Amino acid sequence: MNLFYQPAISEGSLFLDQEESRHCVRVLRKTSGDTIRVADGKGYFYEVVITKADQNKCLFEIQHQFQQEHRPYSIHVAISPTKNADRIEWFVEKCVEIGIDCITLMDCKNTERSFIKKDRLHKMAVSAMKQSLKASLPLINDVTPFPQVIGNAQEEMKFIAFVDQSNPDHLKDLVLPNRSYMVLIGPEGDFTKEELDIALRSDFKKVSLGSSRLRTETAGIAACHILNLIQS
C-alpha cells in the first residue's frame, strides 16, 4: 500500500506535487480512474481517484476522508542536535515511524551544533510518515535555548534523562499511561549541573534509560519507544 502527501488537500489542492506525481505516475504506473491514498500530515487520510495521471502534476478527486486513530497520549522529545547532522535526521525518521507528536531541537551548554536544516528534517518526517502509513507529522520546533525549552514545557509528565551517582529510576517505571509526556535528551557532553537543577526546579523528574551508555540520538529513540510501549 502506497501513501502520498498533500498538506493543502483540505484547502482544495487536489493534486500531487512534482516528486509525488513522478512516483505515482511514472514509477507506480498509476493511471486515471485508479484509487490512491493521500495523507495531509494533520491526521487525515483521503481516498482519492486520479482524474489526470500527469507525471508533473497528478490531479485527483476526493472519494472520502477519514481520521487517523487518535492516541490518548502525546510524546514530546526535546533533544540536543548532534555534531553529525545525519544522526538527528535519523532520530526524526525513527521517532516518526515509532510514533511522536513533537520534537524540539534544544541548545544546551554542551551542544556542539546549533544549526539544523529544518527542511531536511521535514523531508525525513514526511517520508517516514508515508513509510509507516501514518497521517500526521510531528511538530518540529527550531533550535531553542535550554531555559526557554524548560519555560515552555506544558506536559503533564516531564522527564530529564540524566544518569549520575544517585541512580535515577528507569523512565519505564515512572510513566503513567495516557498522559502528555516530555523528555529532555542532552548532548554527548550531557547536561550541566546548572541545567539539571533548572529542570528539577521546574518539576522535571530525573530518569535513566537503562544501564547502557547511549548516543544522543539513540537515547532519544529509546525514550520515544519506551513511552509508546507503556501505552500499548
Place this chain on the structure above:
Amino acid sequence: MNLFYQPAISEGSLFLDQEESRHCVRVLRKTSGDTIRVADGKGYFYEVVITKADQNKCLFEIQHQFQQEHRPYSIHVAISPTKNADRIEWFVEKCVEIGIDCITLMDCKNTERSFIKKDRLHKMAVSAMKQSLKASLPLINDVTPFPQVIGNAQEEMKFIAFVDQSNPDHLKDLVLPNRSYMVLIGPEGDFTKEELDIALRSDFKKVSLGSSRLRTETAGIAACHILNLIQS
C-alpha cells in the same frame, strides 16, 4: 572516558593498531605513563599504562584486567539485510549500544540484498562498543538461508515478528526474564506464508512489535530494545 580496542591483547598483543594509536597519541595527546582502558571485544577490560606513545603503534603494559558485568540473558536477532546497506549498518550500531549478543543476517524469499560487507558491520560494532563503553562484541553471522537459521536456533524463547489478521501478542507481553532469546525480523516484503509456517512448526511464537508499521531495521532495534527493557 575513552575506550580502545585490541582483540588479541590476551594473546600478548600489547599495542594499539595504527588507527587507534593515531587517535590515542595524536588526537587525545596521550603520552608515556598515561593510563588508558582497552577492551578485547570478548568481555574483558584492561587498565593499561602507555610505555611508548608512538602514533603508528602505541605500546602499553597491562595493569589489571576485569570482566564486563555478566548479563543473565542473551539476545539474538536474525534480520533480513535491507536494500540500502546503511540501514543494516545502522541497525548493528544501535543494537550494540543497546545490548545484543548475536546478529544473523537472514536470506528470506523477499530479501532484496543477499550480500553485506561484514568488515563494515564489524567496524560499526567496534565503534559502538567503544562508544557505549562495553567490552564485548556481538557474534555477527554471515547471510544465512532462512531454513538454516530456523534449523540452527538453540534459544529458549524464539519469536517471529509478523503481523496479520490474527493480531499476535506484543513481544513485551510474552517475554520471561533471564532467558536466551531469538527474534526473526523479516524483509520489507515480510516473511512468506511458507516461512511463517516453518518458523511456527519450529516453536517460534508469532509476535507484534506494536501498532506502527516499522522499517526492517527499526523493527530489529525495537525488538532488541524491548528484550533489554524486560530485564532491567
